[in-house]
Amino acid sequence: MLFSSMTFVFMFLPIVCTIYLLARKELQNYILLIASILFYAWGEPRYLAIMILTILVNYIGANYISRSRNAVHRKLLLIATIVTDFSFLFYFKYFNFVMDNINHIFDTQIHFIDVVMPIGISFYTFQAISYVVDVYKNEAKAQRDIYKLALYITLFPQLVAGPIVKYHDIDEQISDRAVTFDKVAYGVKRFIVGLAKKMLIANTMGTLVDKIFTQPVENFDALTAWIGAIAYSLQLYYDFSGYSDMAIGLGSIFGFKFLENFNYPYISKSITEFWRRWHISLSTWFREYLYIPLGGNRVSKRRNLFNLFVVFLATGLWHGASWNFIFWGLWHGAFIIFEKITGWHKKEGGIKISIAQHIYTIFAFVIGWVMFRSDNMAYALDYLKNMFGLIAEHEITYKLPYYIDNIEIGAFAVAILCTMPIFREMLKVKYERKVLRTIINILLIVLFILSASSIAASTYNPFIYFRF
Secondary structure: OOOOOHHHHHHHHHHHHHHHHHOOHHHHHHHHHHHHHHHHHHHOHHHHHHHHHHHHHHHHHHHHHHHOOOHHHHHHHHHHHHHHHHHHHHHHHHHHHHHHHHHHHHOOOOOOOOOOOOOOHHHHHHHHHHHHHHHHOOOOOOOOOHHHHHHHHHOHHHOOOOOOOOHHHHHHHHHOOOOOHHHHHHHHHHHHHHHHHHHHHHHHHHHHHHHHHOOOHHHOOHHHHHHHHHHHHHHHHHHHHHHHHHHHHHHHHOOOOOOOOOOOHHHOOOHHHHHHHOOHHHHHHHHHHHHOOOOOOOOOHHHHHHHHHHHHHHHHHHHOOOHHHHHHHHHHHHHHHHHHHHOHHHOOOOHHHHHHHHHHHHHHHHHHHHHHHOOOHHHHHHHHHHHOOOOOOOOOOOOHHHHOOHHHHHHHHHHHHOOOHHHOOHHHOOOOOHHHHHHHHHHHHHHHHHHHHHHHHOOOOOOHHHHO
């Protein structure tokens, strides 16, 4: 079920909210758990068993770890639980990729079942691992109530596309949280903002992007290629940050406080800063559960650079079973390592240096997004050659005006404007500022009406991160 669907916005969400807000406090977790299972089963009923099995494995594993006083046994139990979690993820997400590459490398014709990946498996697997590791490190107590653990893993606001909620950030809220008018009001507003990002900006940019990226690169010129790459950068940001806004808003309605997942990443002046602002829940997960266990920056410089390489290789692989994502992860890792060696991200020297840093960062992530969007690396390389005028002379089939209309131009301008923190505090205006608060509320109502109209008129258009 999509957040940006008529079924969710006008049926599922109002019914769940009404039942939840009217129920006694001791029943609210059960209501959310049932709603979350129904939400997931709506689109993936056959894969519900995998998620339930993940819950059982981590419930049993964490409780055995908690009870054991033998350090070796604890570590073996942790390894067994994590290996089981990753085995589910590997089979459903990477099995096809591995077998295709084996057939290609060894020129074999091994026939195998084409495995379909369950929606959200990357996200809930990482949350399950967060739980069992937190218990092992004594940063959280093992959950004796399996229903509470099930709620943590299945909670529908962030189940299928994040943000990745680490267990130690939310364990107390699962047991005890308050639902207040302010939280509900803020949650509704945040949800509307996210819905507008998805329907009015991301989907509009997506139409432009699809028109360009589905063409052979010989069909358009360098300017069109750059517009397509920038448009995809905007589509991806508003699509994913829009989902995160909706998830955070829904969490607030139900009394939860989820950590922010985006902090205006496109204003960054380095790729190091970019990853502190982009998909924050994933980058912090890798820092806490991979980078630091590898030794982090407490090791030799050469080992530290190796650790960074491993983290960004894993980041690329997490996003998808494709060489595109692997090269995309390594591309970002190369810039992180470059900044670590040169200190470029710490350089200061006035406005000229600041502008140069910002241009460098935009260049780096826009090139990276071309790899991210392309169907394969061959197309990505040809597309990049076109952007820099490096392909052979060719006859352009259509110029830029063929691909972009006035609505897309308007959305493009608004999208660029809103990547900057101009409206950062818009939803937190104090009650005393009645005029400004009224204007903002009217604007939100207009955005909701426009978004609902777009939902009614649009075809199926899932969030980009559903595929991960």
